[in-house]
Amino acid sequence: MNQRSSLTGHTPLLEWVAAGTGLACLIFLLGAIGYDALQGRAHLPPDIALTTRASSPTGNGYVVTFTAFNRGGGTAAALEIEGRLMDGNRAVETSTATIDYVASHGSAEGGLFFVNDPRNRTVEMRALGFQTP
């Protein structure tokens, strides 16, 4: 600490940088969490929007990947997703997938497997249910 005592007169530059970085991190965290706290969104239920991304053939069928975006306040855990392969008004095939977590205002990706070719048909997707984490 000998070199320190000679520096008591002025503050080293590194100390400014370090303290500034620490302060910036703290302000970011307090800001992000404080904003969340003030909005009080955590009590709202999850609201899941599903969009299909792509479909491609696999070894013994097809896979349709999707994105689940949570527009609601709360986190959805064990989110169950059902996809129905529609031929006109008739459901040809139904598959389900479970996603561990979709945080509030966050997204998660998953996929559904089908035996029939989904490329000339539509896939109707909906969230079946969830549990609170």
Place this chain on the structure above:
Amino acid sequence: MVERRSSSSSRDLVQTGVRVLAKFMLTFGMSAARPTASNRDYAVGLSRAFGGAIIFGLPLLMTMEMWSLGLSIYPARMILFIALNFLVLVMLSRFGGFEPTSTFSEDLLDALGAYAVGIVASALVLCLFGLTSLEMPLAEFAGMIAVQSIPTSFGAMLARKQLGNGESDKTEEQEARSNGYAGQLFLMLAGALFLAFNVAPTEEVILIGFKMTPWHSLALIVASLLMLHAFVFALGFPGQEEAPAGYGTLRLFLAYTLPGYGVAVLASLYILWTFGRTDGASMETIAGSMIVLGFPASIGAAIARLVV
């Protein structure tokens, strides 16, 4: 190791040869720096490094997520982390390491040695647990060992301080290095990275983040800051900070605790990113995870001085 100029060139050559041989042995975890080290010293140093690797690595060697994590999720991010870990090991060797060093190349060799011990220890324990098989793809096996070698190599590097005679064989130069302000910040970073990495692979980190309300998060920030400050300055731990002359409580907070917390949460963010925990997450969720992981990270930052 102090090199003395020899008048005879042939003796010089022999000396160099002995030094190279000694360094080669050192890379395999030996603690004695003298070329005249006996087999017993060699064995003791080797077992020490292995002991350290297993003690520090065991929690993660027995964590299920770590077995499958490998390089499979984000190979580039994991390789970057392994490279960073190597840099941290080199720096740690400057500040202590498992043998006293005088040159940068020695630190480099020691870091490599710690990695070698870490890799062998990881492979050995994973094989003993029956987690490896001959049918396993080589890439999966390599990934498994590569991830595990991060905590085990860290343990091998710290073995001398923790399992050896301790502070007494730390040179004055190393002492001075780790006492400087930049040195303090680095030690905080190493401690934060290590402790945060130890809990980050588990699912519990994100689950805790989801369980907590924003108010819990705010309280955890305050608790982390208080603990960091208390651990480093107020409690009577051995190796505790000596407050630089003329530093009041506020100045200490601004110069050490606040940067320490900044280092802890940045290290947490980096680790979360490495494990892909930030993908598709909103800013609030990321901030929440940073706070959760920042708690062990700040404790790691606070105790780094005691461990290294």
